[in-house]
Structures are given as structure tokens and as C-alpha cells.
Amino acid sequence: MFITGAVAYFCTNIVVPSLIPLMPLITLTSDIGQKDYLAGAIKGQLLQAVPGCTLVDISHELTPFNYPRAAYLCRNAIKNFPDFTFHIVLVNLFENRFDHLLLAFHNQQYILCADNGLLTMIAEGKPELVIGLPMDKTVTRNALHITRVFGKSIQAIANGQSIHTIGIPDIEIVEKNPLRPLLGENWMEGQIIFIDHFENVVINITREAFEEQRKGRRFTIAFKRDEVIEKISETYADVPEGEKLALFNAAGYLEIAINKGNAAGLLGLQGYAEKQSAHLQNRLFYQTIRIFFE
Secondary structure, eight states, X not given: OEEETTEEEOOSOOOOXXXXXXXXXXXXXXXXXXXXXXXXXXXXXXXXXXXXXXXXXXXXXXXXXXXXXXXXXXXXXXXXXXTTOEEEEESSTTSSOOSEEEEEEETTEEEXXXXXXXXXXXXXXXXXXXXXXXXXXXXXXXXXXXXXXXXXXXXXXXXXXXXXXXXXXXXEEEOOOOOOOEEXXXXXXXXXXXXXTTOOEEEEEXXXXXXXXXXXXXXXXXXXXXXXXXXXXXXXXXXXXXXXXEEEOXXXXXXXXXXXXXXXXXXXXXXXXXXXXXXXXXXXXXXXXXXXXX
């Protein structure tokens, strides 16, 4: 495999095991919401295309156009599923015109998504194998048609067909780099990539990256104009109710929280968005967290 600019070329000499369950496990992640019929219709299409499959919702409430948030959620959900699970990601489907979809095999998992750069963000680099799934040019390209293409491919693999024969090998794909922290000799800076249901704020700094940069030194986590945290807690209960804290969450990412409180709202923090209006950019929100070492 080799890289040219923003396009990756993937070879097809990867051996993909054929031990696929006859009744595949399929997860669904999307930005379509739950307010209309579409999430249910997508499931109906998959149940027709892949009879006997098991469907698991990860989320349908992703923020449109927010690639870092989608990548964080997908990456950390996918790694908890059994090998050979199929993960359908319906995010930013129509940001660009395209004539194919993508089917990847990476870390013993199948990922199906649009060719919009999200795949390389989820995989944090180059997937082991990617093929293109051609779109029927005579059919209207909507979420249901895309679902049918994915479902047909999943059923073919479940029937024993080689992944190399159901699509376009050596496909050129759009590539986006995962959002990584900035590093200096005595500091590191992370972006807010996710705000969870409890308004806890997740930063794109993993425990591994933190410890590697820390090198055993003391540290100060700084945000807003004058908010600081000088230790890592194990649980929310480590501080009194209403007090702020920092910990590494179940996915291993740095999190800013308030014990029984709303960290994002009370601290004026906002998640990273790739496309923001000038109005939002000028508001007093703080999207970065800095850690100083001494």
C-alpha cells in the first residue's frame, strides 16, 4: 500500500478469514436522529437483505459534519464487539458526490461507510483492507439505497463469498487524519472531541499519550482563563459534590467532569466542530485543554 496526497491505495493481498457467522451481527451508527421513520426503515431494509441478522444500535444522534466526534464514538464502540462484526456507519453520507461506498476489514472487524475520510479517522490510519462497493447509477442515492448496497455485501460475505470479489480492489479513497494533540517540550494541548450525556467533556488525549509526555513530572490541566486541575481522579466521587475533576474514562481518554454537575455548561466548554459559523467562533467558548508539565 502507498499514499499519494489525500488519497490512499489499498492492496488486496490481505487474507480475510472466512469464519463469518451465518446470522451476522450488524451495528448501526448514524447522524439521522430518531425523530422520523428513517432509522426504522434502515433496519427493515437490513432485515430483508440479511435474514436472521442481529441489529445493534450504537447511536443515531451524532452531530452532522463532526468527524472527530463520529470517529471517537465509532472507534471505541467497535473495539468491544466480537470478531467479524459488521459496522455500518451512516454519517455525512452526502457531503460529496460519489459513485461507490467502502467496505473495510480492520482489526478483525468489518466497517461499511461512505468514502468521505471518516474511515481512516476511525482506524487511526490505514485499514488493513478496503474495497469499493459500486453504486447503481440508475437508482436514486439515498440512505435506504445505501443500506441495501451494504446489506447485499454483508449477505454475500455471510454466504462465503470472498471480500475481494464483491467490489472494486485497490480503490482510491479519501483520507482524513485523526485529530491528535499538539505537543511541546513541557506541555500538550488537546481538543474537546465529545460531550457525553452527563455533559462530561472528553479530550483527545489518551492515558498512554499523557504518561508518555508527562515522564513522571508534576502537571497542571488548564482551561478557560483561570480553571486548573492538578491531579487525576479514579472516580467522580473522589471530589466533593459540585467540584471539578479530571479522569481517564472507560475508553482511556481524558475527561473533565463535575461531580453530580454539568461540566460542559458550567465551564463554558464546547466540542470541536470541523464546520463552525463565524458567530460560534466568536463566542467565548473554550475548545482546547492545555496540560503543563514541570
